[in-house]
Amino acid sequence: MAVTLDQAQPDFEARFAALLGAKREASPDVEATVRDIIARVRAEGDAALVDYTRRFDGGDLAALGIAVSKDDIARAHQEADPATVDALKFARDRIRSHHERQMPRDDRYVDAAGVELGSRWTAIEAVGLYVPGGTASYPSSVLMNAIPAAVAGVERIVIVVPAARGVINPLVLVAADLAGVTEIYRVGGAQAVAALAYGTETIRPVAKIVGPGNAYVAAAKRQVFGTVGIDMIAGPSEVLVVADRDNDPEWIAADLLAQAEHDVSAQSILMTDDAGFARQVEAAVERQLKSLGRAETAAASWRDFGAIILVDDLFAATPLVDRIAAEHLELAVADAEGLLARIRNAGAVFLGRHTPEVIGDYVGGSNHVLPTARSARFSSGLSVLDFVKRTSVLKLGPEQLRALAPAAIALARAEGLDAHGRSVSIRLNM
Amino acid sequence: MAVTLDQAQPDFEARFAALLGAKREASPDVEATVRDIIARVRAEGDAALVDYTRRFDGGDLAALGIAVSKDDIARAHQEADPATVDALKFARDRIRSHHERQMPRDDRYVDAAGVELGSRWTAIEAVGLYVPGGTASYPSSVLMNAIPAAVAGVERIVIVVPAARGVINPLVLVAADLAGVTEIYRVGGAQAVAALAYGTETIRPVAKIVGPGNAYVAAAKRQVFGTVGIDMIAGPSEVLVVADRDNDPEWIAADLLAQAEHDVSAQSILMTDDAGFARQVEAAVERQLKSLGRAETAAASWRDFGAIILVDDLFAATPLVDRIAAEHLELAVADAEGLLARIRNAGAVFLGRHTPEVIGDYVGGSNHVLPTARSARFSSGLSVLDFVKRTSVLKLGPEQLRALAPAAIALARAEGLDAHGRSVSIRLNM
Numbered sequence: 001m002a003v004t005l006d007q008a009q010p011d012f013e014a015r016f017a018a019l020l021g022a023k024r025e026a027s028p029d030v031e032a033t034v035r036d037i038i039a040r041v042r043a044e045g046d047a048a049l050v051d052y053t054r055r056f057d058g059g060d061l062a063a064l065g066i067a068v069s070k071d072d073i074a075r076a077h078q079e080a081d082p083a084t085v086d087a088l089k090f091a092r093d094r095i096r097s098h099h100e101r102q103m104p105r106d107d108r109y110v111d112a113a114g115v116e117l118g119s120r121w122t123a124i125e126a127v128g129l130y131v132p133g134g135t136a137s138y139p140s141s142v143l144m145n146a147i148p149a150a151v152a153g154v155e156r157i158v159i160v161v162p163a164a165r166g167v168i169n170p171l172v173l174v175a176a177d178l179a180g181v182t183e184i185y186r187v188g189g190a191q192a193v194a195a196l197a198y199g200t201e202t203i204r205p206v207a208k209i210v211g212p213g214n215a216y217v218a219a220a221k222r223q224v225f226g227t228v229g230i231d232m233i234a235g236p237s238e239v240l241v242v243a244d245r246d247n248d249p250e251w252i253a254a255d256l257l258a259q260a261e262h263d264v265s266a267q268s269i270l271m272t273d274d275a276g277f278a279r280q281v282e283a284a285v286e287r288q289l290k291s292l293g294r295a296e297t298a299a300a301s302w303r304d305f306g307a308i309i310l311v312d313d314l315f316a317a318t319p320l321v322d323r324i325a326a327e328h329l330e331l332a333v334a335d336a337e338g339l340l341a342r343i344r345n346a347g348a349v350f351l352g353r354h355t356p357e358v359i360g361d362y363v364g365g366s367n368h369v370l371p372t373a374r375s376a377r378f379s380s381g382l383s384v385l386d387f388v389k390r391t392s393v394l395k396l397g398p399e400q401l402r403a404l405a406p407a408a409i410a411l412a413r414a415e416g417l418d419a420h421g422r423s424v425s426i427r428l429n430m
Numbered sequence: 431m432a433v434t435l436d437q438a439q440p441d442f443e444a445r446f447a448a449l450l451g452a453k454r455e456a457s458p459d460v461e462a463t464v465r466d467i468i469a470r471v472r473a474e475g476d477a478a479l480v481d482y483t484r485r486f487d488g489g490d491l492a493a494l495g496i497a498v499s500k501d502d503i504a505r506a507h508q509e510a511d512p513a514t515v516d517a518l519k520f521a522r523d524r525i526r527s528h529h530e531r532q533m534p535r536d537d538r539y540v541d542a543a544g545v546e547l548g549s550r551w552t553a554i555e556a557v558g559l560y561v562p563g564g565t566a567s568y569p570s571s572v573l574m575n576a577i578p579a580a581v582a583g584v585e586r587i588v589i590v591v592p593a594a595r596g597v598i599n600p601l602v603l604v605a606a607d608l609a610g611v612t613e614i615y616r617v618g619g620a621q622a623v624a625a626l627a628y629g630t631e632t633i634r635p636v637a638k639i640v641g642p643g644n645a646y647v648a649a650a651k652r653q654v655f656g657t658v659g660i661d662m663i664a665g666p667s668e669v670l671v672v673a674d675r676d677n678d679p680e681w682i683a684a685d686l687l688a689q690a691e692h693d694v695s696a697q698s699i700l701m702t703d704d705a706g707f708a709r710q711v712e713a714a715v716e717r718q719l720k721s722l723g724r725a726e727t728a729a730a731s732w733r734d735f736g737a738i739i740l741v742d743d744l745f746a747a748t749p750l751v752d753r754i755a756a757e758h759l760e761l762a763v764a765d766a767e768g769l770l771a772r773i774r775n776a777g778a779v780f781l782g783r784h785t786p787e788v789i790g791d792y793v794g795g796s797n798h799v800l801p802t803a804r805s806a807r808f809s810s811g812l813s814v815l816d817f818v819k820r821t822s823v824l825k826l827g828p829e830q831l832r833a834l835a836p837a838a839i840a841l842a843r844a845e846g847l848d849a850h851g852r853s854v855s856i857r858l859n860m
Contacts, residue, residue, distance in 0.1 A: 087840035098547055101539075107531055116781075117528055117795055122774045124808050138845050171844055207808040222652065226663055229808035233656055254856050257849040293848045340823070344552045351546075351825035356853040359826060362838045365547055366822040378554050378637040378659035380820040390810040392796040393770070395781035396789060408792045410517035414601055415568050418723045419687040423786040426684050 002268075002285075002306030004278070007317070016309070020323060020374065024236050024265040024305055027215065034190045034219040041194035046201045052191040057133070059166040061186065066202045068168070068184035073177050076170035085174055091363045092143055092178050098365035099151045102384040108393070115400045118393035124149075124229075126156035126204070127387060128196035129181070130211035130221075131172060133162035133188050139175035140361060144368045145211050145382065146179035152387035157181045158206055160196060162188020188213075193220035197228045210386065212369075231386060235373035236265035239357055240326035240346075242314055243281075244333045245274035247353060253284035255330060258358050260301035261294040267305040269324065271317060278308045318342040325376040328357045347376045401427055432698075432715075432736030434708070437747070446739070450753060450804065454666050454695040454735055457645065464620045464649040471624035476631045482621040487563070489596040489616065496632045498598070498614035503607050506600035515604055521793045522573055522608050528795035529581045532814040538823065545830045548823035554579075554659075556586035556634070557817060558626035559611070560641035560651075561602060563592035563618050569605035570791060574798045575641050575812065576609035582817035587611045588636055590626060592618020618643075623650035627658045640816065642799075661816060665803035666695035669787055670756035670776075672744055673711075674763045675704035677783060683714035685760060688788050690731035691724040697735040699754065701747060708738045748772040755806040758787045777806045831857055 005015045041048045050061045077085070108118035129145045131137060142159070149157045159176050161168055163186035176184055185203055187195060193213075199205035208229035209221060221230045239259040243252050256268035272278050285302060289295050311317040314333060321329065325345035333339055336351040343349070347370030350357050361368045369382035396404065405424050412420035435445045471478045480491045507515070538548035559575045561567060572589070579587045589606050591598055593616035606614055615633055617625060623643075629635035638659035639651060651660045669689040673682050686698035702708050715732060719725050741747040744763060751759065755775035763769055766781040773779070777800030780787050791798045799812035826834065835854050842850035 081844070084840055084844045087837040087844075090837040091841065094541075097541065101537055102549070104534075109531075111524075111527065111795070115794065119532070119813075120770075120779075125774070135846070140841055140845065222655070225652070226665075226803070226805065229805070235656075251853075251856055254849060254853040258847070258853040261847055261849045288849070288852070291848075293846060298849060336825070340550075344555070345819075346821050348822040348824065349550075351823065352827070354828050354831045354857060355824055355826045356831075356857065358842065358850045358853045359831070359834055359838055360822075360824050361850065362841045363834045364545065364824045364826075365541070366824055370822075371819075373656070375656070375659070376819065376821070378819060381822055383549075383820065385815070389775075389801075389806065389808060390813065391776050391806070392778040392790075392800075392811055393781065394778065394785055394790050394794045394796055395766070396785045396794075397782070398784050401784045401786075401789070404789055404793045407517040407520040408789055410514055411521065411570055411792045412788065414511070414514045414517075415570065416565070416723060417688070417691055418721075419684060419691040419718070419728060420788045420791065422718070423681075423684040423688040423788045426681055427784060427786065 002282070002302055002308055004308045004310065006310045007312055008310070016320065019307055022305070024267060030215050030219050034216055034223060037190040038194040038220060038223060041191050041200065042198045049187050049191055049195060049200060052189065053187055056189055057162045057164050059163050059186065064166050064186065066185050066187060068173065068186060073173050076173035077177070079170045080174045084171060088139060088143065088171070088175055088178055091140065092147065094363055094365040095143055095147045096151060099148050099367070099384050103151065104385065104388065113400055113403050114397065115404070116393070116395035120391045120393055121388045122391065123153035123388050124207050125154070126158065126206040127154050128158045128160060128206040128209040130192065130209065130213050130217055131159055131161040132213055133164055137161065137169045137172055139169070139171040140368065141212070142172055142175035143179050146176060146181050148367065148382055148384045149387045150180035152384045154387050156183065156206065158196065158203070159184045160187050160192035162186070162192070190216045190220035193217060193224060197224035210382065231382065232371060232375060232379055236267065237262045238267040238269070238326055238372060239328040239330065240269045240271060240321065240324050241330040241332060242271045242321065242339065243277070244272065244314060245277040246334065247277070247332050249277065249280035249284045250288070251353070252281050252332065253288050255356050256281070256285055256302070256306065257288055257292065257298050258356070259328070260298040260306065261292060264297055264300040264304070266301045268302060269307045269309060269326070271309040271311060271314070271321070273311055273314050275310055278310060282308065315339060315342065325374045327370045327372045327376065328360070330355070330357055345376045347371045347381050432712070432732055432738055434738045434740065436740045437742055438740070446750065449737055452735070454697060460645050460649050464646055464653060467620040468624040468650060468653060471621050471630065472628045479617050479621055479625060479630060482619065483617055486619055487592045487594050489593050491616065494596050494616065496615050496617060498603065498616060503603050506603035507607070509600045510604045514601060518569060518573065518601070518605055518608055521570065522577065524793055524795040525573055525577045526581060529578050529814050533581065534815065534818065543830055543833050544827065545834070546823070546825035550821045550823055551818045552821065553583035553818050554637050555584070556588065556636040557584050558588045558590060558636040558639040560622065560639065560643050560647055561589055561591040562643055563594055567591065567599045567602050569599070569601040570798065571642070572602055572605035573609050576606060576611050578797065578812055578814045579817045580610035582814045584817050586613065586636065588613045588615070588626065588633070590615050590617050590622035592616070592622070620646045620650035623647060623654060627654035640812065661812065662801055662805060662809055666697065667692045668697040668699070668756055668802060669758040669760065670699045670701060670751065670754050671760040671762060672701045672751065672769065673707070674702065674744060675707040676764065677707070677762050679707060679710035679714045680718070681783070682711050682762065683718050685786050686711070686715055686732070686736065687718055687722065687728050688786070689758070690728040690736065691722060694727055694730040694734065696731045698732060699737045699739060699756070701739040701741060701744070701751070703741055703744050705740055708740060712738065745769060745772065755804045757800045757802045757806065758790070760785070760787055775806045777801045777811050
């Protein structure tokens with residue numbers, strides 16, 4: 001049973017702040033362990049990967065090989081259910097079309113002073129993509145991480161995935177192949193992150209590492225940050241559904257549970273202006289829970305982190321929506337566009353009654369790797385921009401240098417940097 | 431005296447790799463100290479800031495106030511040299527014009543299936559800008575960090591700057607005022623980062639923290655990452671000058687020294703195809719060093735980290751340029767555009783013989799906050815994009831939902847997520 005917060009009650013602000021501040025995940029202190037793992041992979045290379053994999057994943061990489069072979073991928077294609085492969089292709093094509101629109105354009109221009117300025121975008125040469133093992137080994141996530149890299153023009157798209165007792169979900173291999181992944185290695189954990197950052201005999205280093213993982217993976221990414229680039233540290237998933245009374249409570253309950261079934265730390269929040277509707281949704285959640293394969297997970301998430309927020313007016317409540325800064329935001333109201341116009345912080349917004357968030361997880365075309373834990377206040381979902389970088393370009397002729405020199409020399413003097421001033425002034429005696 | 435690496439020698443690759451791998455900065459382990467400082471600022475707020483500032487900076491904030499007042503800023507304008515203020519305004523206007531072109535545009539479209547997709551950009555609500563104290567307290571850096579935030583539309587642009595014995599460089603205050611900074615606090619170090627991330631009685635929290643700092647500041651930014659966004663961790667500055675024999679050796683020497691005078695850990699590299707020219711530049715460096723105010727710093731940088739790379743052919747050497755991935759790259763050659771077209775990794779490129787890197791430090795218009803320590807392989811200089819975030823938008827009607835549903839349901843089934851499937855299928859009985 002989720003908590004209910006009522007804006008009409010005097011303790012609302014305190015309870016709302018507590019909801020925002022609640023930690024949904026323990027962060028075990030694995031810093032020292034991870035530091036040791038990284039140091040050993042740097043020192044011993046492949047041998048360390050073989051040893052850690054035997055200990056943590058129960059796989060014998062010395063026999064299986066660290067690299068997944070072309071034959072392994074061909075076999076995965078044969079093993080996979082054809083209808084699922086078709087669905088992956090359908091998703092792949094939609095995701096690719098959308099992300100192609102994100103490619104930034106170079107800019108080059110001459111300003112009024114005759115100075116040429118420019119921004120030039122180029123793809124990162126090599127990126128590593130961490131794919132979790134076990135039940136969190138989602139083929140859809142492989143598409144979502146790899147396709148933007150492929151669209152950006154990254155040449156080496158490298159997957160690392162832990163293989164419990166040597167086994168990898170064949171759909172992960174198929175999705176990787178469909179998305180344009182160029183190398184796959186059966187290693188996981190901090191050791192895989194270390195291999196991507198520093199390289200081993202088998203795995204050449206990459207320049208950036210993206211993708212979700214457990215506490216060890218997150219700590220490893222934090223530690224190698226600087227040597228390579230990393231994406232945001234992903235937290236447990238969350239949804240905020242803003243719904244008026246004109247929704248079918250069963251639909252809204254299904255959306256809340258779709259989030260809750262991910263993880264016991266996931267969070268589903270309903271915001272509505274109708275207490276009766278809220279009670280109907282709650283009842284529907286309890287009913288639908290009974291028939292879910294992952295009922296235990298979903299029930300724990302709903303019980304521990306689920307919330308219902310009762311507000312006077314959905315349009316007046318947008319400051320609360322911005323404070324929550326949800327990863328996923330459904331606007332199941334009559335004037336969804338009008339509500340969207342007032343909102344600032346959200347990873348992805350799903351408009352209207354026929355856009356369940358799940359469509360965005362798979363086939364909408366937009367990316368499902370989104371900022372969690374209120375980080376939509378300052379960051380964005382994964383996109384092509386995460387796989388390119390910008391070089392600025394400046395070009396002056398003698399005349400432009402003369403025009404800009406006095407201000408540059410004055411500022412160099414003010415900052416006490418003689419050689420800066422000389423580097424400009426020495427070119428003026430022409 | 432810088433080292434010389436000659437591509438014609440058999441040990442070149444080993445020596446080049448060693449140059450790339452050399453650490454130019456000690457990274458003292460300040461993690462635990464910083465953790466304590468952050469915890470205390472969270473627990474005690476302003477009182478902790480007052481205490482740490484007395485101990486580390488020798489200033490009495492209880493008397494002075496944590497916040498810089500409007501009167502303080504007015505006084506700084508009076509104290510500042512008018513010619514320098516004019517130069518700051520000249521720089522401000524050029525930086526603003528260039529950054530206005532970086533503002534990303536919203537995208538909203540309907541695809542062939544009738545699905546509406548979009549990307550919507552909004553400014554981050556509040557950002558903190560760390561400004562170092564002492565000799566590294568550069569007014570030009572204040573412009574470079576604050577102007578992109580102002581162009582992005584950030585409402586609260588907050589500066590923290592340590593005030594040794596209570597004193598702040600008046601030009602820093604003037605630059606902040608010219609750039610559109612809205613709040614300034616006289617605190618520095620890890621305690622300032624903690625205050626920005628978590629807030630105190632006086633300082634409201636921000637959503638993102640940018641700007642360079644010492645090891646304590648860098649460690650604090652790493653630790654608060656997730657609670658707030660951060661920019662890259664900046665390392666010591668560097669320049670790679672690619673120059674043919676047709677340059678004036680004195681000009682090139684001045685450019686190398688402009689970088690070297692920043693810091694003993696700065697790095698200046700000359701790449702040329704003419705050994706005789708290299709010797710002339712070396713001699714010019716030694717000569718020019720004698721007349722520099724910061725001769726000792728520049729000499730140490732040039733001696734410890736300076737390098738001359740002799741190559742057969744500048745156009746064939748671009749793979750080396752990409753491996754160096756310099757923060758600043760000068761192309762002082764006849765066909766600078768042709769050379770640029772072959773290069774992938776650099777923070778900023780300065781084309782031709784009349785574009786010394788120093789112009790980019792101050793008045794070119796492009797940003798001088800650039801990726802250091804080879805991180806131009808995977809990251810970009812500071813821009814308006816660092817102060818906005820993107821929300822993706824998805825909108826389906828009943829017909830689009832029916833078209834996309836089968837693939838979404840198939841993938842949900844393959845991933846074992848029942849509630850995901852139901853969230854879609856429940857909407858199909860219409």
